[in-house]
Amino acid sequence: MIELRGVGKVFNQGRHNQQWAVRDVSLRIETGQLTCLRGPSGSGKTTLLALIGCLARPTLGRILRDGEPLSGLPERFMAELRRRTFGFVFQRFNLIRGLSVLDNVMLPAYPEAPAHEELRERALGLLRRFGLGNLAGQRVEWLSGGEAQRTAICRALINRPAVLIADEPTANLDSRLSAEFMGIAAELVASGKTLIVSSHDPRVYESPAVQRLVGLRDGRLEEA
Amino acid sequence: MPSAFQRQRYLIDYSLMALGRRPGKHLGLLAVYTLIVAVLASVMLFSESLRGEARLLLAGAPEVVLQRLEAGRHALMPASYLARIEGLRGVSGVRGRLWGYHYDPFIGANYTLMVPPSDAPLPGTLAIGAGLARSRGLEVGDLLSLRAANGEPYGLKVAARLDTESELLSTDLVLLSEQDFRAFFGIPADHYTDLVLQVRNPREVHTVKEKLNLVFPDSRPILREEVLRTYDAVFGWRQGVVFVILLGSVLAFVILAWDKASGLSAEERREIGVLKAVGWETADIMRMKFWEGAVISLSAFLLGYLLAYLHVFHAGAVLFAPVLKGWAVLYPDFAPLPSVDGLQLATLFFFTVFPYTLATIVPIWRVATRDPDAVMR
Numbered sequence: 005m006i007e008l009r010g011v012g013k014v015f016n017q018g019r020h021n022q023q024w025a026v027r028d029v030s031l032r033i034e035t036g037q038l039t040c041l042r043g044p045s046g047s048g049k050t051t052l053l054a055l056i057g058c059l060a061r062p063t064l065g066r067i068l069r070d071g072e073p074l075s076g077l078p079e080r081f082m083a084e085l086r087r088r089t090f091g092f093v094f095q096r097f098n099l100i101r102g103l104s105v106l107d108n109v110m111l112p113a114y115p116e117a118p119a120h121e122e123l124r125e126r127a128l129g130l131l132r133r134f135g136l137g138n139l140a141g142q143r144v145e146w147l148s149g150g151e152a153q154r155t156a157i158c159r160a161l162i163n164r165p166a167v168l169i170a171d172e173p174t175a176n177l178d179s180r181l182s183a184e185f186m187g188i189a190a191e192l193v194a195s196g197k198t199l200i201v202s203s204h205d206p207r208v209y210e211s212p213a214v215q216r217l218v219g220l221r222d223g224r225l226e227e228a
Numbered sequence: 229m230p231s232a233f234q235r236q237r238y239l240i241d242y243s244l245m246a247l248g249r250r251p252g253k254h255l256g257l258l259a260v261y262t263l264i265v266a267v268l269a270s271v272m273l274f275s276e277s278l279r280g281e282a283r284l285l286l287a288g289a290p291e292v293v294l295q296r297l298e299a300g301r302h303a304l305m306p307a308s309y310l311a312r313i314e315g316l317r318g319v320s321g322v323r324g325r326l327w328g329y330h331y332d333p334f335i336g337a338n339y340t341l342m343v344p345p346s347d348a349p350l351p352g353t354l355a356i357g358a359g360l361a362r363s364r365g366l367e368v369g370d371l372l373s374l375r376a377a378n379g380e381p382y383g384l385k386v387a388a389r390l391d392t393e394s395e396l397l398s399t400d401l402v403l404l405s406e407q408d409f410r411a412f413f414g415i416p417a418d419h420y421t422d423l424v425l426q427v428r429n430p431r432e433v434h435t436v437k438e439k440l441n442l443v444f445p446d447s448r449p450i451l452r453e454e455v456l457r458t459y460d461a462v463f464g465w466r467q468g469v470v471f472v473i474l475l476g477s478v479l480a481f482v483i484l485a486w487d488k489a490s491g492l493s494a495e496e497r498r499e500i501g502v503l504k505a506v507g508w509e510t511a512d513i514m515r516m517k518f519w520e521g522a523v524i525s526l527s528a529f530l531l532g533y534l535l536a537y538l539h540v541f542h543a544g545a546v547l548f549a550p551v552l553k554g555w556a557v558l559y560p561d562f563a564p565l566p567s568v569d570g571l572q573l574a575t576l577f578f579f580t581v582f583p584y585t586l587a588t589i590v591p592i593w594r595v596a597t598r599d600p601d602a603v604m605r
Contacts, residue, residue, distance in 0.1 A: 102245075
């Protein structure tokens with residue numbers, strides 16, 4: 005279980021353009037469920053996901069996983085958590101241009117330094133599972149939106165994380181691909197993963213795959 | 229526990245892929261960097277080679293030369309000094325030398341005329357250096373006529389062309405017999421240009437020098453090591469002059485490197501943010517960028533040094549030879565002896581590879597130590 009206690013995040017602290025992106029959020033996210041953060045643009049969904057996924061540190065409050073603190077850890081341990089515990093699928097996928105699909109998927113595992121052949125097989129297995137087996141050698145800039153998203157999912161899963169975080173996963177997809185993503189999400193939850201997604205797309209938050217819906221507005225929790 | 233070696237392999241692998249993604253930019257940088265190293269290394273290699281050449285030639289030079297002075301100027305040495313020096317303890321041999329300079333208005337150059345200690349040319353003949361032979365178009369058997377001290381033309385037949393292991397010091401040399409030398413310059417039979425001494429124990433040269441100073445207050449002893457030091461200083465000074473001239477291009481490169489290193493593009497910043505977000509540690513990113521910088525700087529260093537080696541030892545250092553050899557009318561046809569000095573190599577490495585790598589690492593470190601969310605935002 006992931007627990008947030010009075011979490012707040014401010015940007016440009018102490019300057020004239022100081023802004024609280026997240027304020028006083030206390031929340032429990034159950035393991036093995038698909039939780040959806042719903043809210044309009046600027047409601048703080050992305051910031052909250054970044055805080056949960058150890059991509060940023062809260063200004064106030066604490067974040068715990070199974071009772072162990074995640075926030076406030078030294079950078080090295082934060083990086084290890086990002087690598088081993090969380091997989092992140094960004095809104096714009098953030099694949100590294102110029103590299104192949106296979107290289108992009110293998111990247112998060114480099115610091116773990118597994119045997120190269122084993123890593124390659126693991127990455128190819130994931131690509132085949134998500135229907136990208138024939139695109140392994142292709143450069144990512146030539147992928148369609150759906151293919152890029154599935155590549156990003158494979159990259160997020162390469163280190164077998166317990167928690168997968170997806171920020172606005174359907175923002176760049178059409179209806180068919182959005183439905184496809186929700187199917188993948190349901191499959192991942194069925195395989196024991198915890199999924200946290202943010203969206204203001206009804207195709208996501210109204211999907212039967214979503215087990216818990218959390219509303220956000222102006223950086224605060226909204227009663228569902 | 230991941231293997232540190234395997235981890236480095238992955239980082240190097242990624243660094244090479246990263247370099248391959250922007251080939252134009254990196255190849256351009258590599259070319260400029262290589263050129264700078266090549267130019268600097270050429271100057272260093274050529275100067276060091278000249279020093280080595282001078283050392284080689286002077287190795288056979290006498291340990292002590294004694295020159296008489298009059299009013300602080302070099303004057304002829306009376307032959308009577310020979311017997312007085314022979315009596316000094318520690319001196320194993322002494323002989324008088326005959327040498328001098330002659331200005332040839334025909335080609336506007338100075339020749340060095342000299343009577344060799346042995347195998348001197350027969351009276352009426354001479355042996356000439358290669359530079360002189362080239363300039364005057366002389367072959368063996370030709371007649372060379374020079375204006376003697378009494379104003380009359382003095383004709384000598386070329387008996388041989390000097391073929392020494394280094395042309396550097398023999399290019400303008402003319403060897404002739406004692407009889408012709410004295411007649412040409414009008415030097416009396418009981419005088420020499422200077423004297424050369426052999427010292428029995430090389431460690432005693434300083435003691436012998438002190439004795440000479442005491443016994444011959446009108447003369448100055450010059451040690452071989454002092455001549456070597458002077459050559460070192462002259463070539464070092466010339467090297468310095470070239471370095472000052474090159475300073476502009478070195479500065480241009482420093483600006484280029486700094487700009488490249490410090491001005492991380494938005495794409496590079498984003499990439500660092502993504503790598504951190506997917507679990508790379510700050511140290512991994514630093515190491516990866518270190519390898520990227522090291523591949524460029526080491527390649528440039530090796531390529532540049534190789535180019536410099538070829539330039540100096542196979543192309544005769546065409547770019548710098550006139551400055552580094554000296555300003556003379558008769559340029560020696562000088563093929564430097566290939567040699568690489570370890571200390572110079574290390575110095576060049578330190579001043580080219582190290583600053584570039586550092587300049588690359590610092591701005592990366594600034595970005596890589598921030599939270600990934602802040603970098604990507």
